[in-house]
Amino acid sequence: MERPAPVTIIDYHNRSKHDFGRMARSAGYLDWSNQPFPFRYYQGAEQVELALLQSDPVVNFGDLMSAKTVPACRFTLDSLAGLLELSLGLSAWKAAPGAGKWALRINPSSGNLHPTEAHLILPSTAGLQAGIYHYDPYHHRLERRALLDDSLMQELEAWFGGPGFMVVLSTIFWRESWKYGERAYRYCLLDTGHGLAAVSLAAALFGWRYSYLPGLSDEQLVGLLGFDRVQWPAREKEVPQVAGWISCQGRKAENAGLPGDWMSKVRQCRFDGRPNRLSREQVAWPVIEAASLATVKSDPSAPVCHWWYREGDQRFEFWPEVAAARVIRRRRSGTEYDASRSIPRDAFVALLDAVLPSRITPPFNAGLGAGQVGLVIFVHRVEGLAPGLYCLAPGRKLLDSLRKAMASDFNWRRVDDLLPLYLLTEGDFTRQAAELSCRQPIAGDSAFSLAMLACFGSLVSGDPHFYRLLHWQCGMIGHMLYLAAETWGLRGTGIGCYFDDPVHHLVGLGDDTFQSLYHFTVGHPLEDRRLQTLEPYHHLGLTKDA
Ligand SMILES: Cc1cc2nc3c(=O)[nH]c(=O)nc-3n(C[C@H](O)[C@H](O)[C@H](O)COP(=O)(O)O)c2cc1C
Numbered sequence: 150m151e152r153p154a155p156v157t158i159i160d161y162h163n164r165s166k167h168d169f170g171r172m173a174r175s176a177g178y179l180d181w182s183n184q185p186f187p188f189r190y191y192q193g194a195e196q197v198e199l200a201l202l203q204s205d206p207v208v209n210f211g212d213l214m215s216a217k218t219v220p221a222c223r224f225t226l227d228s229l230a231g232l233l234e235l236s237l238g239l240s241a242w243k244a245a246p247g248a249g250k251w252a253l254r255i256n257p258s259s260g261n262l263h264p265t266e267a268h269l270i271l272p273s274t275a276g277l278q279a280g281i282y283h284y285d286p287y288h289h290r291l292e293r294r295a296l297l298d299d300s301l302m303q304e305l306e307a308w309f310g311g312p313g314f315m316v317v318l319s320t321i322f323w324r325e326s327w328k329y330g331e332r333a334y335r336y337c338l339l340d341t342g343h344g345l346a347a348v349s350l351a352a353a354l355f356g357w358r359y360s361y362l363p364g365l366s367d368e369q370l371v372g373l374l375g376f377d378r379v380q381w382p383a384r385e386k387e388v389p390q391v392a393g394w395i396s397c398q399g400r401k402a403e404n405a406g407l408p409g410d411w412m413s414k415v416r417q418c419r420f421d422g423r424p425n426r427l428s429r430e431q432v433a434w435p436v437i438e439a440a441s442l443a444t445v446k447s448d449p450s451a452p453v454c455h456w457w458y459r460e461g462d463q464r465f466e467f468w469p470e471v472a473a474a475r476v477i478r479r480r481r482s483g484t485e486y487d488a489s490r491s492i493p494r495d496a497f498v499a500l501l502d503a504v505l506p507s508r509i510t511p512p513f514n515a516g517l518g519a520g521q522v523g524l525v526i527f528v529h530r531v532e533g534l535a536p537g538l539y540c541l542a543p544g545r546k547l548l549d550s551l552r553k554a555m556a557s558d559f560n561w562r563r564v565d566d567l568l569p570l571y572l573l574t575e576g577d578f579t580r581q582a583a584e585l586s587c588r589q590p591i592a593g594d595s596a597f598s599l600a601m602l603a604c605f606g607s608l609v610s611g612d613p614h615f616y617r618l619l620h621w622q623c624g625m626i627g628h629m630l631y632l633a634a635e636t637w638g639l640r641g642t643g644i645g646c647y648f649d650d651p652v653h654h655l656v657g658l659g660d661d662t663f664q665s666l667y668h669f670t671v672g673h674p675l676e677d678r679r680l681q682t683l684e685p686y687h688h689l690g691l692t693k694d695a
Pocket residue numbers: 253254256257258259260261262336339340343480481482483484589591642643644645646
């Protein structure tokens with residue numbers, strides 16, 4: 150395929166902005182007959198069926214937030230299956246009269262299009278040979294793409310400091326660009342962040358720990374997964390995003406990359422399986438390919454930026470006693486919110502506490518870098534808090550930068566003992582919040598909605614790979630908001646559609662020091678009673694009490 154004309158990632162970011170009078174370029178209509186199939190299969194690869202969990206791990210969501218020790222499970226085919234079921238598996242099917250049925254997943258995805266795929270490098274255990282596998286969530290099974298010698302996996306485990314396995318998330322851009330055109334690259338990155346958080350949290354339920362592996366270049370990942378030897382259907386290739394090590398002893402990985410000659414040994418493996426075709430025809434979105442190329446991780450030794458981690462501070466302690474697995478399974482996006490109801494202040498504080506990056510709790514303990522994102526919050530209906538515009542600014546450095554960059558007449562009065570939460574200005578922002586989020590009522594009818602302001606220009610022009618990292622961080626923040634909301638009987642919705650520069654203007658940002666990379670809304674949901682809900686694996690003849 151032709152190499153797309155290069156773009157700088159800042160150019161890509163600017164041209165993929167929405168504004169009141171101009172939406173980012175897209176096809177402008179939905180060709181339903183050509184919608185990409187949401188499941189990838191590697192046809193011809195050996196399949197390994199996975200069991201559904203007989204019982205969920207007994208860990209409350211609040212336990213995860215307070216870093217309570219969870220006894221480490223042994224690595225078996227069943228515990229691996231449990232991790233996948235609770236991170237990237239199906240969560241339900243929805244059906245509507247005249248609209249057919251569609252699958253939902255544990256991880257959310259813009260437009261429910263699911264560009265994220267997962268590959269695993271696994272040691273042998275009963276029922277499983279060591280190898281490189283792709284996860285197929287539709288059938289809840291693994292597809293073996295390559296066999297590895299046991300000694301290779303032992304070498305890898307010794308290198309990372311004990312038993313464990315590797316997870317690599319990849320992306321198929323076409324799944325998102327089919328609907329969203331040029332803006333789709335951003336959504337793919339946010340979806341990766343959600344996937345990362347989902348894997349990291351599920352790992353914690355088994356007493357395992359996910360560590361981000363920054364010491365692997367994109368080129369190495371392509372080689373590792375044999376992607377350079379796959380015959381991809383045109384424009385449907387998978388692009389590796391992020392690699393992590395899951396320690397089955399709950400430890401941080403001891404190394405960031407692979408042992409010296411490990412890759413060259415993997416390169417001698419035979420890769421099996423032919424990827425299925427997802428669409429009849431594909432529309433080229435060269436700027437997305439170009440944005441992906443502009444942000445590759447080419448230097449594995451490039452540092453991850455750590456500004457600030459929450460450490461030693463007091464944390465919110467009064468979480469409702471709800472099993473984390475239940476929360477994970479029930480997570481859904483709210484499609485409408487009840488504008489007549491407010492939420493307790495405790496719930497609001499808990500939700501924001503859950504997104505403050507901690508070095509010891511998942512998903513931020515993955516080591517992806519943190520603290521480069523502040524939240525501008527439109528408080529609409531929170532008990533004991535005046536409606537208005539607020540800012541959650543974790544860490545002194547971020548707070549100072551935000552204060553300097555934003556409107557000079559903001560108040561910056563700290564309003565909470567626990568949280569670094571500041572009132573900017575009081576007022577009713579319900580209408581503006583909805584307007585700015587592409588006129589979506591969910592941003593104004595909720596209890597609060599927010600914009601994630603990432604420290605942008607200097608980081609991204611210094612190393613364009615930060616564009617990915619910042620979006621992953623925002624996806625992770627969104628993921629925590631989804632789950633924390635569910636724990637409180639509330640619901641959240643990720644919002645990728647918003648008018649970028651009008652948001653920046655509202656808070657007085659005049660340049661690209663900060664950019665809004667993701668929006669989110671939380672409140673009391675109104676259920677759509679026309680929809681029927683079906684069990685996640687009913688299509689395989691499997692049922693499970695939710
Ligand atoms: C990155 C991202 C952006 C999203 N943007 C929007 C949005 O602008 N408006 C909306 O109503 N839902 C949005 N959603 C929610 C998705 O539509 C939802 O996740 C998807 O339909 C799957 O449903 P579920 O979350 O209930 O599993 C977004 C989700 C993600 C992850």
